[in-house]
Amino acid sequence: MQPTPAHVPRTAAHDREIESLAEFDEVVARGTLARFRIQAVDLTDRTDVLCSVDTSGAVFLGCPMDERAAGAVRAAGALVFPPVPDLPFDPYRGFVYTPDELFDELAGGYEATPDARSYAWFQETKADGDIFASMLRSVHDDAVSDALDELLAGAPVVGVMGGHAMARGTQEFAGAARLGRELARAGLTVATGGGPGAMEAANLGAYAAPHDDAMLTEALRLLAKTPGFTPSVTAWARAAFEVRDRWPGGGPSVGIPTWFYGHEPPNAFAAHIAKYFSNATREDGLLARCTAGVVFLPGAAGTVQEIFDNATPNYYASRGEPLPMVLVDRAHWTERLPAWPLLRALAQERSMADRIALVDRIEEAPAALKRLGG
Template sequence: MKVEKWITSKEKFALLSKGSGKLKDFTFQNIDFTTEKIDWSNFIICSTTLLGCKLKEEDEIHLLRKGALILPDYNELPFNPYREHLYTWQELEAISTNEKSLDLNIYEHFYETRYSPSINDSLWQRIHDHAIDTSLRHLLTPLRNGDYKKKIVGFMGGHGTLRTDPYYTKTAFTAKAISEYGYFVASGGGPGIMEATNLGAYFSGRSDKELQKAIEMLSIAPHFTDEGFMEISKEVIQLFPEGQESLAIPTWFYGHEPSNVFASHIAKYFSNSIREDTLLAICLHGIIYAPGSAGTTQEIFMDAAQNHYGTFGYVSPMVFLGKERYEMNTMLFPVLKQLAKGKAYQKMLFLTDDPEQAIQFIEKNPPKKIK
C-alpha cells in the first residue's frame, strides 16, 4: 500500500506517529505544531520538508540539525504560497478587509513587480505555483502510464469573444455534450471562449433549454469590460445552482481579465508560461479550438510541438471548430497538416463546423502512446 507522504493536518500526523517513525521524503504543510508535545528525536529525519509550519524554537533547532528543510510561514503576502487546494471562484471573489476581492489584492501585489520581481517575490510566486501543481495532480490523479484518471479535454479560443457571438454558444453546447460523454473539461479560466467552456460543462446533465436561458441572461453584458459582467454571472449561478465540475487554469499575468465563475476548480498561476504548458500537457484526450487570435494561434503551435515530438509520451487529437477561421482566413489547418505529414499525429487533426462531429472524432481517437 502506497503511503501518502504529503501531510497537511494534525490528524494525519497523529496516525503517522503510530508508525515506524521514518520520515524519509515526507512533506508537512501548514501545520501548527506549537500546541503539540512532540519528541522529534523519536523520528528518523531524512529529506524531510516542512512548508509554512509553526514550530517551537527548540523543535525547529532540532529538526534543522537533523537535516530537515524548513521554509518559514509567509508574512505580509495577500496569498498563501503553501496552499493545499486549488481555488474556487467564491474564495477568489471573497472581499477582504480593504473592501477588495482576494483576486484583486493578489493581482495588484503581483502587478507592482511582475516584470522585475525581487528575489523574494519570485521565490514566493514559484512556491505558490508549485503548490498549485501539486493540488492539480491530486485532482486529476496521474496514472503510471502517463495518462490521468480523469479523461481531460481542453477548449481554446478568443478571450474577447462576446457572449452574443455564435461561437460562444457553439462552444458552450459542445462542452456540455462532451462533459456528458464522461470527459473532464478544462479551459484557460478567463472570459470569452474560456467562459463558454466552463459554462457548458457546468450545465452538463441539464436541459439544453436551461443552458440557452443562461446564455441569454449573460448576453446582457457581452464583454468582460461591460458593467455588470460578473454580477450577471453570479445571478446565473443562483438561478441554476449545483452545476457539474470542470477545471479552469487562469493566470494573474492577465489579471485584468476576470476568472470566470463557472469552473469548480481553479488552478491559478503567477507564471503564464507554466500555466499554458500545463493546460496543454494535461489535455491528453484532445483540445478543441474555437476561433481565436494570436494567443490561440500560439497555443495551437505549442500543442502541435508537444504532439510532433511526443513530449509527454502521447499524441492527442487537435480539433478545429471553424472552417472559415482555420482553413480560409488563416490557413492554420493546412499548415498543420503539412507539418504533421509522416508523423503519428497526422491522423489526429480534424476540421469541422459541427460540434457533434468534433465530439465523435475525440471519441473515436483516444490518445496514442508513443512507443
C-alpha cells in the same frame, strides 16, 4: 482547504505529503512524521505533538506553528520553511484554487479579491525585479502544478481552447457551452485556459452537465445581461455567481489561467482553478494534461500559439501516440488565421495525419474527437 478527490490515485511520493490537518492527525496516529512533507497546514494547536513525534527528515512548508514546536522539529532534523507574511496568496499551498477562494470579498468590488490583489502584487514585484519575489512565484507555481497533478491523475482530460473575446449572449458562446456540456456528459474532464470568453463558456457547459437542458438555456439568458468583463469585472463575476447560487451542485471542470494576463479574470464556473504566475508554465502544463485531445475554437494569437504548442510534441511523438486535435470553423482557420494548412502540412510529414480534423460547426467537434480516438 479542499480534500483530495476520491477518484485520484495517490503516488508513493504523494503518500508522503500532508495537505490538511485531518491528514496530519491520521499520520501522527500511525506514530511518525519522519520524511513527510507537510504543506500549508496550520499546526499552532499541535505543539505537544510536534515536540514528541519523530520528525527526522520531515519538511514543513509554510505551516504556522509555535516557536517551541519549530525549535523541536528543527532539532530533530526537520526543515522548516515558515509562512511568508503579507502575501495575498500562499506560495506553499497544497491544493488548486476554487472560485470562492479567488473571488472572496467580491462584495467589496473585484479589486478587494485575492485574485486582484495577487495580480497587483505580481505587477509591483515584477517591475522592481526582486529575486525573493521571483522565488516565491516559482515556489507557488510548482506547488500548483503538484496539486494539479494530484487532482487529474488518471482522469481523461479534454482541452477546449478559444479566445477571450467571445461574448456572453452570442451564438458562439452558447455553442461553446453546449460543447462543454456534451464533453462532460461523455465522462471527460473539461480543461480550459480558465478565463472569460470561450473558456468560460466551456466551463459553464461542464457545470451545467448534471442539470437538465433547460438550466443551461436559462443560465445563458441570465449571463447575456453582462456580456463581458469590461467595463466591470465585478458585475461580470457577480452574474456568474448568481447563476451558481441559483443552480448549485454543478459539474466539475478545470480552469488554468495566469496572472501574466491578470487583466483577464478567471471564470467562476471551473470548480478547480490552477492559476499560475508564469504563462509559459501554464501553457505547457495545460496542453500536456489534455490526455484525451484538444478542441480549438476560433481565437486569435493565444489560440494560434496553443495550436502549435500542442502540435509540436505530437509531431515528434511515436506512431500511434499523437493526441487528437480538432479545429472548429473552417473559414476562421483557413482564411482569417490560416493555421490549418500549416498544421496539415506538418501532419502529413509525420504520424499525425489521422489525429487532426477541421470541422465547420462546433456541434461536429465531439464526434470528430471520438473518431480520432479521444
